[in-house]
Amino acid sequence: MNGLKKLVAAGAAMVLGVTCLSACGGGGETAQEENPTSIKIWHYEEDNSAQGKAWARAMEIFEEQTGVKVEFEKKSFEQIRQNASQILNSDEAPDVMEYNKGNATAGLLASQGLLSNLNDYVDQYGWDEKITGSLADTGKYNELGVMGSGDWYGITNYGEDIVMFYNQDMFDQYGIAIPTTMDELEDAMQQFVDAGVTPLSEGVAEYPLQHLWWQLVLQKADEDFINAYEMYDGDVDWHGEATTYATETIKDWVDKGYISKDCTGLKAEDAGQGFMNGTYPMFFSGTWWFGRFQSDIPDVNWTFSLFPETDKVVGSSGNLWVIPENSAKKDLAAQFIDITLSDEVQNLMGNSGGVPIAADPEQITDEKSKELITSFNDVLANNALGFYPDWPTSTFYDELNASLQELVNGTSDMDTVLTQMEDNYNKGVESAGVKQ
Template sequence: MRKKMLSLLLVAAAVIMVVAPQVSSTAQAQDQRTLKLWHYESPTGAMGKAWDAAIAKFEETHPDVKVEFESRGFEEIRQTAPMILNSDEAPDVMEYNKGNATAGFLSQQGLLTDLTDVAVERGWDQILSPSLQTTSRYENGIMGSGPWYGVTNYGEYVMVYYNQDMFAANGVEVPTTLDEFEAAMQTFVDAGITPLAVGATEYPAQQIFYELVLSQADRDWVNAYQLYQGDVDFHDAAFTFGAEKMADWVSKGYISEDATGLPAEDMGVSFENGDFPMMISGSWWYGRFMEEITSFEWSTFLFPGNALNAGSGGNIWIVPTNAKNKDLAYDFIDITLSPEIQSILGNEGGIPINADLEQIEDPKIQELIANFNTIIADDGIAFYPDWPAPGYYDVLVSGVQELIAGTMSPDEMLDFIADPYFEYRDSLDLG
């Protein structure tokens, strides 16, 4: 009996020795926290490289935390955000588009964490200038004031990218007025070259339309349209000019009708390949072009003659209401705003808002930042055309596509985009 009892004890001890490490390992795994992070920046772009550096810095400063990063497409996040953020699958921190129609709308739905106290405690309100805070703060879904529902950490604006080699070969000078711009495009058309690379299945074409509208607008016009601080007439001089001028550009061959079937990516690649002398789009392409364009010299200029340009603080980091590790999300946002990461952003072709500018030496990047600072100094930021209402992005894409295709007249197109705007605006309690 004694031997039998001893054998049982030895077996039990062996079982404990085998099981004990497994239990400890399981407990350790359960103790490890995870930061779930989504963004849609290209890995070769300035923001993508900066956020990769921020992730590495976060892992260095949080050795017991696992970072679970997922790259999600811009369109995917734009279309599925309300559903994802309303589920248990919401990430802890996510890049999201700013504006009334996107972040403002989600804030109204209770899907975003109010970051106001965190912004003050961590000094984000001191890093971001008042103009850059516009897209981080929303009151009843309208940007510009109220609680912080997101944090931007870079600037962006729309400009004209141009192929310097093609300009030189065709004797074209950089234009400074709209008339000179049209004369330059006509020179290319006369040489059998379509001047503008355009993608109309996504944002680029509507931003060209908006730049043309802004050429006839002022700050009061922008505030009325974007912030609902005044009356809006879609058949006023600015809107009419933009629609008629864009149709005119198509008829003259400045924009190809084939643009109706091209996405933004194809537009950018066609410019990279030297197929077009110009492309009107945002600063988010800048870093990528610095790395990928090797067969010709290129540069940029602001939309000729405009005092106002599409642009803003960059897309924002949001923390979903359903996020499981909000404190980790705040730490990550902090890191992206640090001078170390901001300087990386700048050196890779982005527009930093908190960089050590002495660390940025590339003349191209200095030019990029200087143009943005010029816009900011002249109160020239006019946001983006799709911001005023939820779903308005798709309305503008469709309307501008029809305008380019010639299946809608300028008046018909303006009526088409007016109705959804007023339907949403009239639904708001504007006091």
């Protein structure tokens, strides 16, 4: 991060509670409760997802091992994303919770002193022997909240990337081949449009379309662009080849009917359901859907692949387990996190359609799950993870969605959309004090 400079006095006020960052795991400044009888855990995974199944088992194991009752509360993705700072700065904070990785989320909370430093627990449990390379980047943050270096504030136990899901039955019904190149992808989408079918299930109110936009950016982006965008190491050319190509392609696909103009108000769940119920033959989204597709549409013949013709793919480690600084049960929280990395829980995740980072390959009996894990391992081996587009600032997730909504519904042209993205990005980075 050669372009990252030290925080000056004007930006120092942003890093509230930074002195708390030196607190070691297992202690901190919060008094630890003696002989606790319960622990509060929050996450936002669906019960029938791979993570949901695996973590439910982890809670059972935790209760068996400790005799401490788990008070589990399922929250929504949006509940935690929008309210985390306020919640963690109150007495309502859980003892351990799932949280989004990246500078604008876990990094921001770490820089504000709201998350516990986990360095001692990493040493105690040897988590850094399982979480290595690019998987570790999203768990470590420096004093400015920038990922990739510094101290541990979050622990992942799975990986994820964004893939193209295909309804093989619909492709067969219309006599269309599963594409392997960009030309074949666009040809397949055109054939569906000609048959009166909108090919891509999309939702612009939440993350699906911004992930597609970022994947198109990654087709043209080099390492310098990614480092500038994600790590603030250099300037981002918002009207250069990568962003222009991605934005033009989205507009072109909307104009051709590959993406419905009516998707601007749809959320991720709406888009996923549109694929599962057979309305759309394609869905570009995360491997976190894999387990649900296996359990929810067992009679549908579906397949998946990485996006064609790209060296980088959207994805990273999975979300993080974090321990709020206000927790009085940090040791128990760390024990629970360690159980999620155990062989039993990791293997269960793998056989449920997830992408565990520490499973025994010989214990993964489901062939489709093996295919998924092999695909992700290849991505790791090729250093192909390209992270996510909303990470650089705390407000960019909503701002990207708003810009893409204007692009899809035609209220703003491409140049206006790119300028709006650029302005929002620069304002967010400047206000965070992470770059000068």
